[in-house]
Amino acid sequence: MKSLGSIRRSFAPWADPAAKPYISFENITKRFGDFTAVNNLSLDIYEREFFALLGASGCGKSTLLRMLAGFEEPTSGRILLDGQDLRGIPPYRRPVNMMFQSYALFPHMSVEQNIAFGLKQDGMPKAQIAERVAEMLKLVKLEQFARRKPHQLSGGQRQRVALARSVAKRPKVLLLDEPLGALDKKLREETQFELMDLQQNLGLTFVVVTHDQEEAMTMADRIAILDKGEVMQVATPAEIYEAPASRFVAGFVGTVNLLEGRVMSRDGATLRIKGASGAEILVENAPDSVSSGEVAFAIRPEKIKVSPRQPAEGTPNVMAGEIFDLAYLGDMTVYHVRLADGQVVKASALNSARVSEDQLTWNDRAFVSFAPDAGVVLTR
């Protein structure tokens, strides 16, 4: 498999076998009555990492976060933070702070009182508290709102107060539960970058729970995809997108075309797959483990080329079909091409020229093609 190292950031402690994980979930299981929220899950998070737990609602991601904060105890397994077993330590003695989805700002306290609350619990001297509060207000650009009550603030301002309050104590780890869930789209995009800057500047470890894949992709160093209380894959955003480990992950993050088939032959890293329609798929970057059996070839829409003319004879991975549907989005056009066997393939083309010469439209005959290394072979 081709290395994806070139698109990785330089920060990659998980790739270093000598690095010690900062937070370790070891065989964590959490049951609520008959319902298993988290099932024998193990996960390592490193210091200064921006780690995202991504999954649909009910996948166990919030439960995981609440166990780290101390609001829930695992049914079995243990959580280590910087080598210390967290079992039995109540939330108010854990060196982690959490930013709540609902923000949970204290309604009867002003912005500065909210931010000072945690510092007061530590018995910090008054002058020092005032200093830290001022620093936090500056950090989130709310200096002129210090005396306001939470209900006198807009949603975005409340979000920043919650953030300031949760980082005021300089926790070892900041937990963020859907931190941007209640903001509108534009504000969300701005705030994503603010959060990343903050994490960089303060040098904290962030664990964020989200159901928004774009949010996770933008912000996180690594993402854990969860489903039904189990980890499906842990990897960098680029790896998750370009080299998903299973059909589930491929389908969960972004749009994907899954072409089911059976391995015909293997020659080095080159694999020949007989598609369900009879078309042959040539794959150059097949993983070592696959040499026979049923597989799926997963390919992203933007890696498929759609053309009205048949590519030159001998070009691999060409399939004929007709344009079943198309959507013009301005920057790009999305084509749905129905192949001979009825399967619909999604392809997207960047509209790099203002007026394209060979515009395709509904019911046109079209050829889809892709490079032999454009997709991945999945067995799971």
Added chain:
Amino acid sequence: MNTTWSRFNIASIVLGFAFLYLPIVLLVVFSFNESKLVTVWSGFSTKWYGELFRNQGLIDAAWVTARVAFISASFATVLGTLAALALTRYTRFRGRMLFSGMVFAPLVMPEVITGLSLLLLFVAIGLDRGFLTVTLAHITFSMCFVAVVVQSRLITFDRSLEEAAMDLGATPVKTFFAITLPVILPAIVSGWMLAFTLSLDDLVIASFASGPGATTLPMKIYSQVRLGVTPEINAACTILIAIVAVGVLIASVVNKSREVQRQRDEQAAQRT
């Protein structure tokens, strides 16, 4: 929306208000009657108010009532709040259904039965009836009203506020006093006020539980009326009505202006 007043609307409103307030208006009007005969108007006078303040019996009764109401409302508020907390927080304890049923049963229990059972209890344990027993009886029946008021607030209380406080390092006890209590305080205050007014105008239970020397105002008024209604009683009732009306008015004005202020704040926040 149709804002014009049809004849039917006007008629029903007039009828409804007359039904509610005609007796009270009559009582207020006749409290200013010159004559000693309650039902015959003979001219305006405030002399019965003067008489009232010279009637030591009534004033003593009013003082007893006020003390009973204050003490019983305060105890009932503490007990009712604790019951409400237990019922909303510890949802999994054994016998919760039974407990909640038992807390709220006095709401629908006929007062005569509550009063009688309390009387039997006091007699059985040999407690002399008087100020203490009336107060205890009032605590008993008004704490469930407080529990209802506080519980309805606790149900909508965002638990993540408490979690946030603990997450920031506050112990559970600290969290309760710094976060939970201030947030639910308005409900506790209105629970207290409800208990206070309930105690203030209770006649039935007080008659069972009270003894010599601890006659409450409603008991006093009732016993005097049995000997014949005097304009003096009318005056006393008018003062009671005035106190209650002013209280309600202040409460609603404060509430309303707070609400308006909050909405204005929220709109202002959206603009910035």
